[in-house]
Amino acid sequence: MLNNSLKNIAFVVIISVTAITASAQKVKEPKPWSDEWAKTYQPFRIAGNLYYVGTYDLACYLITTPQGNILINTGLAASATQIKNNIKALGFKFSDIKILLNTQAHYDHMGAMAFIKKKTGAQLMIDEKDASVLKDGGSSDYALGGKGSTFKPVVADRLLHDGDTITLGNMQLIMLHHPGHTKGSCSFLFTVKDEQKAYKVLIANMPTIVTDSSFTSINSYPAIAADYAYTLKAMKNISFDIWVASHASQFKMHSKHKPGVAYNPAAFIDQAGYDAAIKDLVKEYEEKIKQD
Numbered sequence: 001m002l003n004n005s006l007k008n009i010a011f012v013v014i015i016s017v018t019a020i021t022a023s024a025q026k027v028k029e030p031k032p033w034s035d036e037w038a039k040t041y042q043p044f045r046i047a048g049n050l051y052y053v054g055t056y057d058l059a060c061y062l063i064t065t066p067q068g069n070i071l072i073n074t075g076l077a078a079s080a081t082q083i084k085n086n087i088k089a090l091g092f093k094f095s096d097i098k099i100l101l102n103t104q105a106h107y108d109h110m111g112a113m114a115f116i117k118k119k120t121g122a123q124l125m126i127d128e129k130d131a132s133v134l135k136d137g138g139s140s141d142y143a144l145g146g147k148g149s150t151f152k153p154v155v156a157d158r159l160l161h162d163g164d165t166i167t168l169g170n171m172q173l174i175m176l177h178h179p180g181h182t183k184g185s186c187s188f189l190f191t192v193k194d195e196q197k198a199y200k201v202l203i204a205n206m207p208t209i210v211t212d213s214s215f216t217s218i219n220s221y222p223a224i225a226a227d228y229a230y231t232l233k234a235m236k237n238i239s240f241d242i243w244v245a246s247h248a249s250q251f252k253m254h255s256k257h258k259p260g261v262a263y264n265p266a267a268f269i270d271q272a273g274y275d276a277a278i279k280d281l282v283k284e285y286e287e288k289i290k291q292d
């Protein structure tokens with residue numbers, strides 16, 4: 001009897017400690033690197049049924065279909081309101097988001113994901129290699145982790161692998177596994193159409209190097225150097241008409257588009273800009289591996 005009571009007490013104590021620990025694990029979003037991350041930007045139609053609905057620099061993309069819409073990336077936690085307003089301003093419904101995707105599980109693209117998923121009930125699909133970082137809100141991230149959650153943890157409904165297809169209505173997106181920046185960074189390739197033309201679009205996750213540590217010293221990511229090498233090579237061989245990226249600055253969006261200008265998908269046809277950006281990243285990678 002006494003034994004049982006003691007067991008019960010011990011059980012209650014364990015439960016309470018667990019509850020306290022869980023509630024103490026608050027999300028601490030780091031201070032944005034740039035004011036341009038939180039600044040608003042007027043949403044616009046990029047090409048066909050692809051729209052820009054992000055902040056000034058944190059790119060979020062809406063792909064519309066007759067069966068509901070796809071949202072790619074969510075910016076910071078506070079970006080949720082901007083995204084919602086941007087979608088409304090374009091004449092679409094926030095509640096029509098059926099699928100949520102992400103190019104890399106960092107807080108500047110994942111910040112509002114848990115909130116938007118809860119509000120819309122959309123299915124979250126994520127590169128398998130980023131699924132565990134998603135679950136702990138970035139605390140296990142090899143570069144930005146170690147200091148608790150930087151975004152609200154969220155569990156994916158579907159895990160994606162290189163070459164997988166995401167289908168909604170008349171749209172089919174191919175997920176391209178582009179690891180390095182995070183273990184499950186990825187890009188998306190798909191075709192959009194307007195009244196005149198079809199465009200093959202690449203939403204590229206550019207493999208920028210985020211860690212100051214030498215690659216060989218990162219025990220939690222032994223494949224990091226090989227992953228970057230793989231991604232840089234794979235990205236050189238993608239054919240597309242239009243490219244955009246996870247950050248507006250990465251594809252020089254503000255030199256290609258000004259708020260209020262007329263619809264002009266041709267502004268985003270820029271193979272030379274893409275090739276130059278990849279070339280710079282190869283150089284950055286080669287410098288980095290010299291550290292080891």
Ligand SMILES: [Zn+2]
Nearest residue numbers: 104106181210
């Ligand atoms: Zn990042």
